Amino acid sequence: MAISLAQPRQSPLGLAVRGILRKPSSRVAVFILGVIILVGLFAPLIAPYDPAAQPDIVALKSLPPSLAHPFGTDPYSRDVLSRVIYGARLSLSIGILATVVSLTFGVAYGAIAGYAGGVIDAVMMRVLDAFLSIPRLLLLLGVLVAWPRLSVPALVVFLGLTGWFGLSRIVRGQVLALKHAEFVTAALALGASRRRILVRHLLPNLVSPIVVAATVGVAHVIVLEAGLSYLGIGVPQPLASWGNIIQDGADQVATLWWMSLFPGLFMVLTVMTLNVLGEALRDAYERR
Amino acid sequence: MTEPLLSVRDLRTWFYTEAGIARSVDGVSFDVGAGETVGIVGESGCGKSVTALSILRLIQPPGRIEPGSVIEFEGRDIVTLDDHAMRDIRGNRISMIFQEPMSALNPVFTVGDQVAEVARVHGDMSRGDAWKRAVEMLAMTGIPDADVRARQYPHQLSGGMRQRVLIAMALMMKPALVIADEPTTALDVTIQAQILELLVDLQKKIGTSILMITHDLGVIAETTSRVIVMYAGEIVEETSVDELFARPHHPYTEGLIGSMPHIGHDKDRLNVIPGTVPAPTDWPHGCRFRDRCPYSWDLCAREHPPLYEIGSRAHVSRCHLAIEPERRNHPHPPIVVQEGVAAA
Numbered sequence: 001m002a003i004s005l006a007q008p009r010q011s012p013l014g015l016a017v018r019g020i021l022r023k024p025s026s027r028v029a030v031f032i033l034g035v036i037i038l039v040g041l042f043a044p045l046i047a048p049y050d051p052a053a054q055p056d057i058v059a060l061k062s063l064p065p066s067l068a069h070p071f072g073t074d075p076y077s078r079d080v081l082s083r084v085i086y087g088a089r090l091s092l093s094i095g096i097l098a099t100v101v102s103l104t105f106g107v108a109y110g111a112i113a114g115y116a117g118g119v120i121d122a123v124m125m126r127v128l129d130a131f132l133s134i135p136r137l138l139l140l141l142g143v144l145v146a147w148p149r150l151s152v153p154a155l156v157v158f159l160g161l162t163g164w165f166g167l168s169r170i171v172r173g174q175v176l177a178l179k180h181a182e183f184v185t186a187a188l189a190l191g192a193s194r195r196r197i198l199v200r201h202l203l204p205n206l207v208s209p210i211v212v213a214a215t216v217g218v219a220h221v222i223v224l225e226a227g228l229s230y231l232g233i234g235v236p237q238p239l240a241s242w243g244n245i246i247q248d249g250a251d252q253v254a255t256l257w258w259m260s261l262f263p264g265l266f267m268v269l270t271v272m273t274l275n276v277l278g279e280a281l282r283d284a285y286e287r288r
Numbered sequence: 289m290t291e292p293l294l295s296v297r298d299l300r301t302w303f304y305t306e307a308g309i310a311r312s313v314d315g316v317s318f319d320v321g322a323g324e325t326v327g328i329v330g331e332s333g334c335g336k337s338v339t340a341l342s343i344l345r346l347i348q349p350p351g352r353i354e355p356g357s358v359i360e361f362e363g364r365d366i367v368t369l370d371d372h373a374m375r376d377i378r379g380n381r382i383s384m385i386f387q388e389p390m391s392a393l394n395p396v397f398t399v400g401d402q403v404a405e406v407a408r409v410h411g412d413m414s415r416g417d418a419w420k421r422a423v424e425m426l427a428m429t430g431i432p433d434a435d436v437r438a439r440q441y442p443h444q445l446s447g448g449m450r451q452r453v454l455i456a457m458a459l460m461m462k463p464a465l466v467i468a469d470e471p472t473t474a475l476d477v478t479i480q481a482q483i484l485e486l487l488v489d490l491q492k493k494i495g496t497s498i499l500m501i502t503h504d505l506g507v508i509a510e511t512t513s514r515v516i517v518m519y520a521g522e523i524v525e526e527t528s529v530d531e532l533f534a535r536p537h538h539p540y541t542e543g544l545i546g547s548m549p550h551i552g553h554d555k556d557r558l559n560v561i562p563g564t565v566p567a568p569t570d571w572p573h574g575c576r577f578r579d580r581c582p583y584s585w586d587l588c589a590r591e592h593p594p595l596y597e598i599g600s601r602a603h604v605s606r607c608h609l610a611i612e613p614e615r616r617n618h619p620h621p622p623i624v625v626q627e628g629v630a631a632a
Contacts, residue, residue, distance in 0.1 A: 180348075182391040189344050189386075190379030190457060191409050200405070204396045 016211060019284020026280035029273035036270055040088035047082035052238040054078055065258050072258035074248045083240035084263050090241045091267070094156055094225050095218040101160025102167060103214055107203070109164065110171030115179055115198050125172070132165045137227070144233040152235060155228075159221050167213045174206050208285035212278050219274035226267055242267045292319035293464055293497050294343070294361050300354040301335075301342045308569035312338045312351070314521035320465065325491065325498040327512035327529070329505060329544070333565045335521040336501045340467045343499070344384060345374055362464065380410045383458040387470040389450035393442040399453045400426070400438025406460040425456040430486055448479035452486070459490055466491075467499045472507060484510050505548055509533065517541050520565055520576035523595065527603035537598045537605035539581045575608070582619035583609060 020026045039046060049055075060077035063069055071080035113124040131139075139162045144150060150158070178184065179202065187201050222242075228234030229243025230250065237244065242263040249259025301313040313335040320326045328336045342353055345366055353359075359366040362381065366374070386392035394402060403422035407413045413421065419438075427434035429452040442450055451471065458466050468487065472480040488511055491498055500512050508515055508529065515532045517525040517540065525538040536542045543561035563580040566572055575593050578584035587608050596610035597603065609616055 182386055182388055183394045185346060186384070186386050186392040186454075186457075187394070188346055188378065189384040190406050191375045191377070192379075192405075193375060196409070201394055205394070207396070 015284055016208075016281055020277060020280045022284075023280055026276055029276040029280075032269055033273040033277070036088055036266065036273075037092060039085055040090075040092045043085045043089045047079075047085040049079035049082040051078065051082040051086040051240045062252075062256055071262045072256075074245070074259055075252075075256070076248075080245065080259060080262060083245050084242070084266055087240045087242045087245055087263055088266060088270075090152070090235060090239060091222050091225060091243070092218075092270070094152070094159065094235075094241070095222040097156045098159035098163065098221045098225075099214050099217040101157060102163035102217055103210065104164075105161065106164030106167030106213075107171050107206070107210060110168035110173075111175050111198060111203065111206075113168070114172035114175030115194075115202070117176070117179075121172070121176075128165055128168060132169075136162045137224070140224070140228060141233075144228065148233065149236060150233075152239065155225070155234065159224060163217060163221065167210070167217070170209050170213060171206055174209060175202055178202055178205055208281070212282045212285070215274055215278035215281060219271040219278075222267060222274075223271060293322045293324075294320040294359070294499075296339075296343070297358040297360070299339065299342055299357045299359060301338050301347055301351060301357070302354055303351040303568075305350055305569065307567075310568040311521050311571060312568045313342060314571070316518070316521075316523055318516050318523065318526065320497050320499055322464070323491075323495055323497055324514065325488075325500060325512045327500045327502065327508040327515045328518055329502055329508050329515060330518035331503055331544075331565060333568070334518040335568075336518050337469055339518070340384065340469050340499065340501050343467060344378055344382060345369075376410075379406050379458075379463070380461045381463050382465045382467065383461070383463045385451075385454050385458045385466060385468040385471045388474050389447060389454050390442060390474075392454055393450060395442055398439050398441055399445065399450075403438070403453065403456050403460060406457050410461050421460070422456070425460055426453065428490070429453070429456045429459075430482075431456075447475050448483065451475060451479075451483050455483075455486065455490070459494060459496070462494050463496055465497045465499065467501065469501045470503070471500075473502070473504070480507075481510075487511065505544060517544070520571055521568060522576070522606065523604075524577065524606040525604065526595075527598075531603055535598075535603075537603070537609070538577075538607045539583055539609070540577050541605075543580075575606075582621065583615050585612075585615065587612075 020030060054076045057077050060073055062075050063073040065072045069079050069081065071084060074080055074083070109124065109128070113121045113128075140158060143158050147154070175198075184197055184201060187197050192200070225234055225241060226243030226246070229241050230247045232244075232247060235241040235244050245263040246260045249256040253260055296319070297317045299313055299316045300311065303310040303312055316335070316339055318326070328339065330336050338347070338351070341347055342357075343359055343361075343366065345353070347353060353367050357367055361377070364373075366377070369377070393399065400419060400422050403425055404415075404418040407418040407421055408415070411418075423434050423438050426438055431437050431449060431452050437445065437449070442453070445453065451474075455471075471487065472483050475483060484507060487498065498511070500507065502508060512529055515525075515527060515529055516523050517532075517538065519540050525532070525536070525541045527537075532541065533545065536545055540561070543559070546559040547561060549558055561580055566576065566579070572579060573592070574590055575581070575584065575588040578588040581588070585608075591608070593606045593608050595604040595606050598605050598610060
């Protein structure tokens, strides 16, 4: 036998971890993302100032980077570094939570359509086509025009609800392909119920595409949120997200360059590392 | 034989396809006694696998078991059983060993998990007890270091090991009947013998009946006591193994045995049965084998042969030669119908 007993466990999770750690580029990505997540997690401990405090709206407004304010201050005299740190917390949370909402809907919808098949599948897929034909940003703009001044939780829900269409397609396709696999027939032959087959046998086989979609999905939501906040319809003031920090300095980009450079840098780094990780995960699963 | 364990009567499993109704299994009747090993042999498309799946009621639409079919098992008719009772039987009283051990195992779970799951589905076993039982079962099927192997994934095992895992799953609940659908086809020849030996061995230990489905007469000879030969959705011959090899009656059986390679026979070519199984949407009228048969005559086109008794009730054959045996002395080249042209 060519395979030794000492081989490590090849669980989907173990596979993902080893796949990521194999490539130097993804090791760097894990490190950068880890730092950003830690910054967000411990924002209150790290941030030098209160992100919403406007200590002196006349003397301290729009200062360029200095020792006291490494990222400068905004037109309301708030410390940009503190706002970027808190922004990490909010932007990442929105990204992750909205993606959780998307995953829940996308997996449930796709799995049901694929497993049910027939008329149910056909109807569900046409409904999905209708949603897919409207650009996500337009959907969101429509919602946000109807309900201006959304709270952050509501924003998360709407971002999540507009992000599951593509994933549910993938899940549906996989379930469709797998439901006639011999191990499914074998499980039926051993007395498993249809529900058990879907939950215990089919969904675990979808972990890889779901994890990849989730990683890329978080990056998407972060960019979307920034876009919406930039348009002034995302995260409401005085909360700080990367998008609305940039927005605060948008009308004077040329002079207040620090206001878009630093949050922008963080955002680009986050999105890039997430995409690198998504790629690495895809590779790891495909190599199997 | 006393009351049989499984009694199949006039089983018809038809598929309603766009090309027409495929009568894949078309009026099959047979019994399997307790502790007995019965073989079903035939080439691809003869309906043997559909028969197996019908017994577990795993036929998916557009296929269905036609009303009037009866599959009596332990005194209950499987055809009319409700879904819940059916799930209780599957894997518990009747289980199945599949052909392709790689694809019949779920790639993302350890093999131990998958064996243990059978106990979790059917018994009120705790996770720990089920796992312990699974490791025992794996050890019983001859897997060395079963406790280590149990924590591995299917792709980490060899083909023979995987088949042992499937056997462990099938025997976990000590079922009354195990259906083995080509259990050795996907394996290396050297492993095949081991697996067959294991099956026979475990059968003795557990006392289960086996329905051995195969296209390989070698497997039949090694494991079974009684053989059913299927062709074009029906049984064409049924008898004991010894009788089958010594005195095959149906020309199809004769052809099957004649087409087995023999060591020592110095021949350049194997004997083959000319032609292929006709399409199940369009079985020929009369005898379904007549287009490939070296003995067929006008009666064969006119009348669908019944199962004739050959010498005793234990040997039956669906061939008109039973009433005109002298025709066996005058074979003629069969009229092979060209592919794509419907039999007239």
